[in-house]
Amino acid sequence: MILCTRWLAPAAFAVTACVTTPTGKEGCLNGEPRSSRYRDTWRIAKLGAKTDGHDESLVTHTFATTGQSVDCQPRGEVDFGQTWPGLRVPEPFAVRTPRFDVDLPARERKGLDDRNPGHIRHRLTPVGDMNVANEVWVFQLPGEIVADHNDIFGYEATTLLLALMQVSGSVLSLASDWRDSFE
Secondary structure, three states: OOOOOOOOOOOEEEEEEOOOOOOOOOEOOOOOEOOOOOHHHHHHHHOOOOOHHHOOOOOOEEEEEEEEEEOOOOOOOOOOOOOOOEEOOOEOOOOOOOEEEEEEEOOOOOOOOOOOOOEEEEEEEEOOOOOOOOOEEEEEEOOOOOOOHHHOOOHHHHHHHHHHHHHHHHHHOOOOOHHHHOO
16 A cells, blocks of 8 residues: 655755855854864855855755654664664654654664664644745754764665654655555
8 A cells, every 4th residue: 555645855954064164154153163174264264155044035944953762673684784873754744844753873883793772752843834834854964963063974874864864765655565665
């Protein structure tokens, strides 16, 4: 049975680190401190320009930890020792841009025998009207996910990217088992 959704998966994501040394911003949109190492150079070179994640008028979502430890077992039988995200069913289900709970590993796995890295729940929440579809999702990541601009290849960020691809792939897929992408 194929179940249709009203929500629209994004065609693209623009995800910005809150703490970003190249832009040198002084504070995240959520109030977290940011590095100021290159602040003066950035301001002079760009004369007030902002990256999309630092422009409040473009931000479509917030991303924050709930701090809740959750059980998130691996799915399937194939295991290459990598960390995995847990993606929860969107809420509310019958809107164009719902909120998602994403469970990210508390630490990186140390190989095939390390089966339970623990997971922490995070919430991706739309800003504004949930009945309006956003084809591009723009949001900032807190420092515990991406420490600075150069930390985008850490396990936290890459696991989140995998979860975001899962959001798009499950909805844009024509496969009848798309619901299996969610816990």
